[in-house]
Amino acid sequence: MKxxxxxDNEMNRDMLMRRLHRRGYDVETAADGEEGIEAVxxxxxxLVLMDISLPKIDGLQATRILxxxxxxxxxxxxxxxxHAMSGDRDRALDAGCEDYDTKPIDLDxxxxxxxxxxxxxxxxxxxxxxxxLDTAVIFNRDELMERIEYDGExxxxxxxxxxxxxxxxxxDIQQAIxxxxxxxxxxxxxxxxxxxxxxxxxxxxxxxxxxxxxSRQGGIGEATHVYVQLKAAxxxxxxxxxxxxx
Ligand code: MN
Numbered sequence: 001m002k003x004x005x006x007x008d009n010e011m012n013r014d015m016l017m018r019r020l021h022r023r024g025y026d027v028e029t030a031a032d033g034e035e036g037i038e039a040v041x042x043x044x045x046x047l048v049l050m051d052i053s054l055p056k057i058d059g060l061q062a063t064r065i066l067x068x069x070x071x072x073x074x075x076x077x078x079x080x081x082x083h084a085m086s087g088d089r090d091r092a093l094d095a096g097c098e099d100y101d102t103k104p105i106d107l108d109x110x111x112x113x114x115x116x117x118x119x120x121x122x123x124x125x126x127x128x129x130x131x132x133l134d135t136a137v138i139f140n141r142d143e144l145m146e147r148i149e150y151d152g153e154x155x156x157x158x159x160x161x162x163x164x165x166x167x168x169x170x171x172d173i174q175q176a177i178x179x180x181x182x183x184x185x186x187x188x189x190x191x192x193x194x195x196x197x198x199x200x201x202x203x204x205x206x207x208x209x210x211x212x213x214x215s216r217q218g219g220i221g222e223a224t225h226v227y228v229q230l231k232a233a234x235x236x237x238x239x240x241x242x243x244x245x246x
Contacts, residue, residue, distance in 0.1 A: 006051055013031070047117055052091075052092065076118075122213070144199060159244060162198075
């Protein structure tokens with residue numbers, strides 16, 4: 001999971017970055033509100049840790065800007081403040097922060113909040129995928145044919161290519177789950193998703209996309225469950241494709 005830490009105090013920034021890094025997070029930093037907003041836009045992190053008192057643009061204002069920007073509004077923001085005053089929490093939540101924590105940082109507590117946010121993102125993805133799955137077809141032959149301008153020879157060729165490429169990707173995915181490698185799981189599920197979209201197999205592609213999403217969030221635990229669904233969808237797809245004339 002990629003976290004952007006926006007904090008102006010160099011020592012706090014460096015220390016928290018190292019501590020989070022040691023817990024396995026990929027951490028990038030920014031030193032003020034302006035730089036922070038630019039970093040969010042260019043890095044598109046999975047989560048932002050936002051110090052509230054920042055130079056140039058303060059944390060509350062930066063949060064409002066990010067939450068009013070289409071591209072970034074979905075990114076969870078956890079506010080960090082040194083003042084344990086009750087009003088800070090409300091102000092942070094009012095500005096659009098999803099959560100709030102106080103300094104000095106209790107790392108276990110902060111990690112719980114980070115994981116809690118990541119889980120909510122996964123839950124939302126699962127829910128959205130389920131909605132999509134209700135209407136998704138296994139193989140959309142018409143859509144594919146239209147895209148390849150009704151070239152029957154090309155259809156055979158594309159499906160042949162698919163048959164020769166996907167088994168290795170399924171092996172890579174399985175290996176990545178066993179070895180708990182989120183990065184390689186993300187890469188192989190992304191590749192499989194691309195292949196499935198190319199042949200117009202929406203149902204299986206939704207599962208591949210979900211696998212990509214959970215791996216992006218570092219959720220290897222969730223991955224096993226999604227992989228089972230993907231495998232079932234791939235079996236169904238193969239069944240349908242075997243009826244295509246080769
Ligand atoms: Mn500060």
